[in-house]
Amino acid sequence: MAAIVWLVAGILLAAAEIFTGELTLLTLGLAALGTAGVSATLDTSLVTDALVFAAITLVLFAGVRPVLRRRFGTPPPIATNVDALPGKTALVLQQVAEHGGRVKIDGEVWTARPLNPDDTYEEGSSVYVMKIDGATAVVWKGP
Structure with missing residues (x-):
């Protein structure tokens, strides 16, 4: 029993x-x-x-x-969508300055602004995506 x-x-x-x-x-x-x-x-x-x-x-x-x-066990989460963009390299399509600009990230065009408001990135240069703020990529040239 x-x-x-x-x-x-x-x-x-x-x-x-x-x-x-x-x-x-x-x-x-x-x-x-x-x-x-x-x-x-x-x-x-x-x-x-x-x-x-x-x-x-x-x-x-x-x-x-x-x-x-x-x-x-649960695998570590894989970043997708905008969470996957920080750390990627972007190509400046239109001068990125304090009040705007455009970059291409993984084939998509994004509005961008520099991480440091005093910086300006010229067309054709490569920058790094630091974060996504709404629909704007915050970018940085690097050291």
Whole structure:
């Protein structure tokens, strides 16, 4: 009878992992399933089942969970859209000064202004995108 309780608990815990994504409930579910197997095979007492569950949980948390988290964890976010533009090189199409200008970044034309309001960048020069401010690229020539 105890093996069935461990089996049901293991399935429910593993299924509940869908809602968390931390691999904690999956680890506990696997430990419960392992305990169900030991309990069914050896017909152990509740105290022995608890010790088996604790031992399997400890092994899974210490050894298996870190490996699973590295393998299946959330990958680092990849910058897209305007978040991907800072750090890119831009070509000045129209003189960039304090009150405007135009640059080409990855084939797209952007309104631009210099990072330092006193700077002016001439047509044809290369600049770096420092940030995007609304629809304006803030650019810098570099050192």
